[in-house]
Amino acid sequence: MKTINTHLSQIGTTIFTRMSALAAHFGAINLGQGFPDQEGPADLIEAAAAALMDQRNQYAPLTGLAELRHAVAAANQRFYGLNIHPDTGVVVTSGATEAITACLMALLNPGDEVVLIEPLYDTYLPVVLMLGAIPKLVRLHPPEWSLPYNALADAFSPRTKLLLLNSPMNPCGKVFNAAELSFIADLLEQYDAYAVCDEVYEHLVFAPARHIPLMSLPGMFERSLRIGSAGKTFSLTGWKVGYVSGPNALTELVAKAHQNLTFCTAPNLQRAVAFGLAKPDDYFTVLADGLAAKRDLLAAGLARLGFGVLPADGSYFLTTDIAGLGFAGDDAAFCCDITEHARVAAIPVSAFYASNPPRNYIRFAFCKQESVLREALRRLETYLSRPG
Numbered sequence: 001m002k003t004i005n006t007h008l009s010q011i012g013t014t015i016f017t018r019m020s021a022l023a024a025h026f027g028a029i030n031l032g033q034g035f036p037d038q039e040g041p042a043d044l045i046e047a048a049a050a051a052l053m054d055q056r057n058q059y060a061p062l063t064g065l066a067e068l069r070h071a072v073a074a075a076n077q078r079f080y081g082l083n084i085h086p087d088t089g090v091v092v093t094s095g096a097t098e099a100i101t102a103c104l105m106a107l108l109n110p111g112d113e114v115v116l117i118e119p120l121y122d123t124y125l126p127v128v129l130m131l132g133a134i135p136k137l138v139r140l141h142p143p144e145w146s147l148p149y150n151a152l153a154d155a156f157s158p159r160t161k162l163l164l165l166n167s168p169m170n171p172c173g174k175v176f177n178a179a180e181l182s183f184i185a186d187l188l189e190q191y192d193a194y195a196v197c198d199e200v201y202e203h204l205v206f207a208p209a210r211h212i213p214l215m216s217l218p219g220m221f222e223r224s225l226r227i228g229s230a231g232k233t234f235s236l237t238g239w240k241v242g243y244v245s246g247p248n249a250l251t252e253l254v255a256k257a258h259q260n261l262t263f264c265t266a267p268n269l270q271r272a273v274a275f276g277l278a279k280p281d282d283y284f285t286v287l288a289d290g291l292a293a294k295r296d297l298l299a300a301g302l303a304r305l306g307f308g309v310l311p312a313d314g315s316y317f318l319t320t321d322i323a324g325l326g327f328a329g330d331d332a333a334f335c336c337d338i339t340e341h342a343r344v345a346a347i348p349v350s351a352f353y354a355s356n357p358p359r360n361y362i363r364f365a366f367c368k369q370e371s372v373l374r375e376a377l378r379r380l381e382t383y384l385s386r387p388g
């Protein structure tokens with residue numbers, strides 16, 4: 001038989017699916033795959049249910065319902081002072097996952113170079129490779145996850161088409177600051193390159209950190225596509241509603257990619273998300289403050305147990321160093337071991353590297369009820385205090 005797709009046949013099932021299956025198998029508390037264990041806002045769910053009964057169940061327009069496009073544009077203005085055209089500057093997608101692929105399809109030709117920052121979210125690399133583009137990887141330095149300016153500059157060349165920037169970052173919770181963004185902006189201008197900005201955790205940022213879209217920096221608007229996710233912003237990860245904002249010259253092509261991927265997204269969910277994006281500021285601050293409290297609870301508990309806890313200013317995730325725990329194995333082995341024996345699942349951070357990863361970091365999701373986090377800590381304590 002003829003060879004099937006080379007890139008897809010080389011990658012396995014995502015680590016999130018594998019660890020969730022293992023967690024279910026052992027009845028573990030799942031601090032692996034990032035999803036909240038409580039429903040999102042009841043009024044959004046009611047709005048989605050009402051919209052289903054409202055005779056609007058046929059195909060939505062290609063770039064999204066007008067209600068949602070306007071709500072996305074208004075949120076861009078309200079939170080960041082960005083002027084996005086509601087009719088031509090927004091494309092609604094079936095989750096940020098589709099948005100990332102659509103943006104990369106919109107901008108890349110085979111042979112283009114793409115700068116990616118490790119640790120990196122797991123869908124980036126396979127898509128870049130499938131489009132025939134060439135990844136140029138730059139590593140952040142733990143424990144601070146600092147950006148190596150020289151290595152980043154070295155990764156750019158006249159063939160660089162774009163940088164894929166994830167801030168706040170999965171898995172390490174890094175929120176790029178103004179100085180880092182301005183260094184990145186200078187490189188993009190110097191090399192006439194674009195930015196695809198995965199900002200799905202834009203509203204999950206913990207004070208005093210502040211989310212700054214790269215797009216809001218001088219000269220960046222025309223070069224940037226900014227991706228959001230209702231799944232994260234409204235704690236409804238199963239809804240898979242994403243949105244891309246940007247200049248018309250770029251969103252026009254994103255729409256063409258989207259028309260060949262899914263064409264459109266469930267209209268009832270779009271209407272509920274439009275309602276959600278118009279919520280008062282309070283909703284967004286309560287969401288972030290609640291998560292910050294959970295991060296603090298888990299961070300303090302894990303530090304007490306001997307994990308090296310790395311900083312996390314945003315996202316659902318805490319990364320921790322397991323080197324001091326005396327475990328004779330790598331991060332992946334440790335995650336399997338705690339899933340089975342402590343009955344707490346986590347994700348090995350090595351899964352977020354293309355090659356030669358560090359093998360002493362694991363990621364815990366803290367978007368869980370405080371009682372669940374406490375129980376997970378109790379189980380880990382029992383596990384770590386076992387003799388031998």
Ligand code: PMP
Pocket residue numbers: 094095096097098121166169170198200228229230231232237240241242
């Ligand atoms: N980007 C990052 C960094 C993520 O962590 C996720 C989480 N799933 C996504 C994109 C995908 O978002 P969505 O669920 O909206 O497709």
Ligand code: GLN
Pocket residue numbers: 014016017032033034035170
């Ligand atoms: N983004 C989620 C995480 O990092 C997983 C999403 C998925 O399973 N595709 O845990």
